[in-house]
Amino acid sequence: MNESILKELKIKAARIRRGAIMGVSSAGSGHPGGSLSIADILAVLYFHEMKTDIHNPKDESRDRLVLSKGHAAPAYYAALAERGYFNVAELEKLRQIDSMLQGHPDMVKIRGVDMSTGSLGQGLSAANGMALVLKRKKKDSHVFCILGDGEMQEGQIWEAIMTSAHYKLDNLTVFVDKNSLQIDGVVSEIMNNTPYEAKFEAFGWNTITIDGNDITQIIDGINLAKKVKGKPTVIICETIKGKGVSYMENQVGWHGAAPNKEQAKVALSEIDAIIKALEVE
Amino acid sequence: MMSLSTREAYGIAIESLGDKYDFWVMDADLSKATMTHLFGEKFPDRFVNMGISESDLMTTAAGIASCGQMVFASTFAIFAAGRAFEQIRNSIAYTGLNVKIAATHGGVLIGEDGGSHQCIEDISLMRTLPNMTVIAPCDEASTFSAVEAAVKVSGPVYLRFGRFPAENVYTEGHVPFVVGKGNVIEDGDDVVIFAIGDMVSNAIKAAGMLAADGLSAAVIDMHTIKPIDKELILEYAFKTGAVVTAEDHNIIGGLGSAVAEVLAENPHAVLRRLGVKDTFGRSGKRKDLEEYFGLTSKDIYEKCRDAIASKNPNK
Numbered sequence: 001m002n003e004s005i006l007k008e009l010k011i012k013a014a015r016i017r018r019g020a021i022m023g024v025s026s027a028g029s030g031h032p033g034g035s036l037s038i039a040d041i042l043a044v045l046y047f048h049e050m051k052t053d054i055h056n057p058k059d060e061s062r063d064r065l066v067l068s069k070g071h072a073a074p075a076y077y078a079a080l081a082e083r084g085y086f087n088v089a090e091l092e093k094l095r096q097i098d099s100m101l102q103g104h105p106d107m108v109k110i111r112g113v114d115m116s117t118g119s120l121g122q123g124l125s126a127a128n129g130m131a132l133v134l135k136r137k138k139k140d141s142h143v144f145c146i147l148g149d150g151e152m153q154e155g156q157i158w159e160a161i162m163t164s165a166h167y168k169l170d171n172l173t174v175f176v177d178k179n180s181l182q183i184d185g186v187v188s189e190i191m192n193n194t195p196y197e198a199k200f201e202a203f204g205w206n207t208i209t210i211d212g213n214d215i216t217q218i219i220d221g222i223n224l225a226k227k228v229k230g231k232p233t234v235i236i237c238e239t240i241k242g243k244g245v246s247y248m249e250n251q252v253g254w255h256g257a258a259p260n261k262e263q264a265k266v267a268l269s270e271i272d273a274i275i276k277a278l279e280v281e
Numbered sequence: 282m283m284s285l286s287t288r289e290a291y292g293i294a295i296e297s298l299g300d301k302y303d304f305w306v307m308d309a310d311l312s313k314a315t316m317t318h319l320f321g322e323k324f325p326d327r328f329v330n331m332g333i334s335e336s337d338l339m340t341t342a343a344g345i346a347s348c349g350q351m352v353f354a355s356t357f358a359i360f361a362a363g364r365a366f367e368q369i370r371n372s373i374a375y376t377g378l379n380v381k382i383a384a385t386h387g388g389v390l391i392g393e394d395g396g397s398h399q400c401i402e403d404i405s406l407m408r409t410l411p412n413m414t415v416i417a418p419c420d421e422a423s424t425f426s427a428v429e430a431a432v433k434v435s436g437p438v439y440l441r442f443g444r445f446p447a448e449n450v451y452t453e454g455h456v457p458f459v460v461g462k463g464n465v466i467e468d469g470d471d472v473v474i475f476a477i478g479d480m481v482s483n484a485i486k487a488a489g490m491l492a493a494d495g496l497s498a499a500v501i502d503m504h505t506i507k508p509i510d511k512e513l514i515l516e517y518a519f520k521t522g523a524v525v526t527a528e529d530h531n532i533i534g535g536l537g538s539a540v541a542e543v544l545a546e547n548p549h550a551v552l553r554r555l556g557v558k559d560t561f562g563r564s565g566k567r568k569d570l571e572e573y574f575g576l577t578s579k580d581i582y583e584k585c586r587d588a589i590a591s592k593n594p595n596k
Contacts, residue, residue: 060349107347107376115347119371122340126372129344133305136326156368159337166332 001216005048007278009215012082013043014275017244018268019078023094023101025264030095030103033254035075037179037212037239038146042079044218045144054084057112063141064114064130068123069148069177070104071256077101077110085112121154123147124174128163131172131232142226145174150182153191158203164232165204173225174234177212179241181252200234212237245270284421284449287442287478288385292316294428295353295383299324302432304351304381307331309338315355315385335360336368342380343372351379351432358384358441362403373437374410381431381438382407387417388529389562389574390479391444399562405534407439408507414460415507417441419481422451423504426458434460441478443529445567448482450502463510469497472585473517473524477503477536479576480527480555486578491585498585509539518550523588525553527581529574532556553588555581 016039024030046052050063067076074094081088086100093099100109104118115126127145134141151157164172176196184190193199197207206228210217218237225233241255242248245267248259259267284290295306296319305327312318312330321328329345331338335356342354354361361369361384373380389399408415414434418427424442431438450466457464463475467488476484481502488498499517503510503526518524524544526537537554544552557574571577 066344115344116371116376119367122336122368122372125337125340125368126344126347128337129341129346130348131344132329132341133345133348133350156334156336156340159334160341162334163331163337163341167329 001219006215007281009043009047011275011278012047013040013215014244014271014278015082016042016075016078018271019081019088019091020074021245021259021264021267021271023074023077023091024258025261026092027095028258030074030258031071031256032074032248032259033181033241033251034069034148034177034179035072036243036245036248037241038072038177039075039244040213040215041146041175041177041218041237042075044215044222046079046083048219049222050144051141052083054112057085061139061141064143066115066123066127066130066143066145067105067117068145069120069151070117070123073103073105076105080110080112083112120148120151121156124157124160124164127172127174128160128167128169131164131169132167135169135171141171143172145172147174147176149176149178149180149187149193150190152176152193152196161200161203161205168230169232170229172232173222174232175212176234176236177239178236179239181241181250181255183255185252196234196236204231206231206233207236208233209236209238212239213243244274282449283446286444286446287418287420287424288314288444289316290421290424291383291385291428291440291442292319294425296320296323298429298432299327304353304432305329305345306353307338307342307355309333309335309356309360311356315383317355335365339365339368340372343376343378346378346380351381353381353383355383355385357398358387358400358403359398362406362439363400366406370410374412377412377436379436381440383440383442385442386444387441388443388478389557389570390529390567390576392567392570393564395564396561401531401557401562402534403441404506404528404530404536405538408539412437413507414438414505416460416505417477418504419478419502420447420450422449423456423458423502426456427504430458430460443478447479450481450485458504461505461508461510463513464502464504465499466502467498467500469499470521471496471498471523472589473499473501473521474527474581474585475501475503475514475524475536475540476527477506478529480529480581483576483578484527484581487581487585490578490582496589503536506536506539509543511543514540514543515547515549518544522550522592523585524550525555525581525584525588527555529576530556532558551588551591553584555584
């Protein structure tokens with residue numbers, strides 16, 4: 001792994017976190033915890049992995065992302081803005097009446113969003129539909145999907161897991177953001193759905209487990225996934241909910257609460273310190 | 282004369298239109314009942330069987346459509362509009378994606394499977410969704426036209442089909458079919474009957490019974506429930522002063538409610554609605570069900586007599 005690329009991606013991940021905090025703080029509502037946990041995955045996808053064209057966001061040959069855990073929209077929007085789909089200043093209009101940045105991703109309103117999501121459990125089905133069409137039409141595009149671990153309690157996810165394997169969707173890579181917390185508490189205490197690896201494997205998937213907040217492991221995981229033919233791959237990402245903001249890390253209360261102005265200031269200064277440290281490295 | 286059931290006509294229609302238009306067809310383990318197996322055998326590369334998983338069916342269809350590929354998602358009405366309602370809402374209607382939902386076995390007139398399978402809520406559920414067009418053809422010929430018309434609508438369409446052979450309403454092979462415009466089957470001055478599905482042929486028979494009484498009834502095939510043909514409703518409400526609706530659907534929320542909404546804002550006529558009276562279905566033979574639930578031509582005739590008798594004499 002080229003050190004300068006790695007550094008650049010770490011900075012991108014931090015900038016995604018910065019944008020997410022800005023958005024949620026301006027809106028006074030939203031979901032910071034699960035946004036921060038997937039910032040590293042989004043940085044790798046949008047700045048290293050995915051074939052996208054910001055000037056032609058609907059380009060048929062693009063790779064696609066379905067953010068099934070649509071409540072992580074603040075990080076998603078920050079990644080899209082950072083990538084250049086729209087102005088970063090737009091992030092401060094998150095959830096406002098005149099903003100395209102809806103509380104959950106809306107493909108009709110937002111440039112770069114491949115599928116509207118937010119109602120948990122539906123994203124993998126949509127990603128399967130995309131992968132199925134692209135595969136049958138022999139298009140060289142890859143579909144990515146990010147699921148939440150709490151979200152995997154939805155029955156439709158398991159229907160979709162069957163479908164991906166049945167149709168041998170090897171042009172699909174799924175990330176499970178295993179941050180182990182959901183609104184009401186710890187996932188294993190609310191409704192235990194682990195182990196994921198054994199379940200996915202039993203359903204006919206290839207599985208990889210990584211530290212989902214480690215850029216190098218994310219890149220390596222995707223490279224491994226893409227080598228596997230004849231079956232879809234899931235990358236189980238062990239992550240920290242609220243990653244990058246000390247007082248939010250592993251705190252269930254930050255699932256769906258916005259920081260006040262003071263708290264946001266602290267969060268942004270922590271993130272900025274990370275960016276600064278990376279820049280002088 | 283009997284025609285094929287509208288579900289059979291659907292299966293044949295998509296098979297025959299498959300050469301002319303670029304669409305995919307999906308099913309959820311009911312392809313022999315929805316007749317989509319005909320398409321699947323002819324165009325295997327454009328057919329997807331999802332197994333028994335209707336929620337997954339609908340959102341996968343949305344994913345397919347998001348790549349620019351029109352798709353028909355087929356299953357029974359209760360599993361489409363019922364089980365997968367929220368998937369249809371969020372993945373298909375909210376996104377406005379080009380998915381046609383082909384729902385067979387609508388209404389109570391589907392026979393012995395009983396209340397669990399007799400969908401009497403689908404029109405109500407589907408017409409409340411923004412972006413959704415709702416169509417219910419009445420016979421074989423109009424089904425062919427409805428399916429082709431749905432292909433030409435850019436965006437989500439809910440198509441409702443019945444199970445058993447329908448009576449021919451249209452004698453021509455091709456029916457004039459404009460989405461959002463009702464078809465006047467018979468003209469009349471004393472009462473107008475807006476009907477869908479199997480109730481259109483019953484309405485024609487009811488009109489015959491009224492004619493024997495010296496009364497003239499207009500019969501309109503209101504194949505599109507959304508967008509509703511407001512102009513036609515008002516024209517005939519004004520002309521006749523008495524409106525009757527007839528549908529194999531709960532009396533709450535369907536065609537009758539759609540017509541009532543128009544008339545409530547422009548009260549030109551008395552209204553009588555015929556449908557399933559807010560009760561669940563039950564097992565039985567088609568003919569027995571029709572009588573049990575009050576959906577016969579005689580029931581429509583009586584509703585018309587009541588409407589005419591209740592008319593404002595100044596109209």
